Amino acid sequence: MKTTGATVAITGTRDRLRAWIAHHRRVCIGTLRELLESPLSSLMTWLVIGIALALPAILTVFLQNVSALSGDWGGEPRLSVYLVQTAGTAEARALADTLERQGDVSETRFISSEQALVDFRNRSGFGDVLASLDRNPLPHVIEVVPVTADPLELGSLVARIEADNLVESVAVDLAWLERLYGLLQFAKRLVTALGIVLALGVLLIMGNTIRLSIENRRQEIEVIKLVGGTDGFVRRPFLYLGFWYGLGGALFALVLLEASLLFLSSPVEMLAQSYQDDYALSGPGLMGILLLLLLGAFLGVAGAVLAVSRHLRDIEPR
Template structure:
């Protein structure tokens, strides 16, 4: 009984392929040849897509878990990248950790300091400049040092005015060049920059970027292996059908097309699930982050998954599924010749 059902399936496959191959000849001679071929091409793709969707729906649990495994592998590097972007916003921007302090000469008054502040803020490599007068500097020092009463006994204020310069970009060479440029301004006694902290900061950021990049490459290779192995199992399950298709004249492209759609559909499902996992995971983690930040008097919170990043994730997953399926079919296509 099983052999008869299998024979009928192969026969119907042969009839379907034969009909698809003969279909263009059934159109009238007045119809342009390009339109006939284009219609046959669209019909072939539609049939392949419908066939792939129906086969995946016949195995919903297996298809779901395959997409889930791919989604976990996709969400890890994207999640780490999003966390790294959020860490860069923690407590403001990283540029503030690399501020250049311009200590002014004692004879520079508040008006001259404010004028120089505006001049520095207009420079192309400067994001922001803040003027701290001598009186403000003394008041802050009294509060932070706890020597308020002792400092009141001083005959005059020994602290100079300061301009805090926030650079546009954290780069060691550019910061040093900017520091030297600012040190030559009139009224500036000393321009100070903690380059060691800048180097540590830059090294931490580069380490995070490199780790995410390496993890992405590793998981992309894993995804290609997962989708390739899944498509290989589908090929083995349809080996007899494929041999019949090739026997009646089916081309390699016709044989390959349903598996490519299947790989793209796996990628689409994985991308959507990964997007949902990231959105839920960041939302769940954000609750603890907000509570912790509130204890330090900060309103910092994790951002969600941007729509652009989510769409890029889905498109990338579809491409990975397509490429993995193409590699799997290309490897086994030579073995599928009719015997």
């Protein structure tokens, strides 16, 4: 048997690894160049993915802002004790002092009906209406900060305060805070559900885009398989294609997110100023940006994996 030149050349493992890495790099850059060479259709896909990712991202950032805002008020409950209209300022102050001396109250703040009226007039802009009233409709209010947040002990404190003749009613601010938390929780769930649905959407868009790409390169795939290309080799460019679609889509989502933050920032600041607060919207932060990009890339690759595993096997040389 003559063997000269007919032996299968064996290259070393290190050479193979180097060639494997070189091929990855070439495919990685090659697929990006391919996408940039047909900018219009790539842009369409990037935009679709971008919009699908931007919607939950914007809502998440919005929710984070609301959470942070409500966190500023603290989890500590606050009681607003509304006094009867007939209560005099002196006896109201005295009641506030009495309450403050009690063991389960850490702090009280007395807001006289006059002061409440001034505040209300300044903040609400209903000055003219208030001026037309012949008497102050607002009662004295004592704000009570209890020591405990335990609902049971709080209940007994509320009952004791309510028993006083001067007290008209006690509002537990915890209730609306709890409601806000409940609402936030609900909104978070909603955003999560929306995010999952839209992520699934991205996955399907990706799968379909990659499927078309596979269809377009059918002949190439057949030839590669004929000359001994492994499934991994055939799969590689499509996975990188998915990666670039996902990453590009996430970048567009980021642009949309920043744009909407910019769009909302001035009204939010105006709103905050009307509450005498210097609150400003906070963005997604570095971690948020990284997370979004990672998520985009992951969804792109995952969609590509789905498409490739479904369609690549069907293409065999005939």
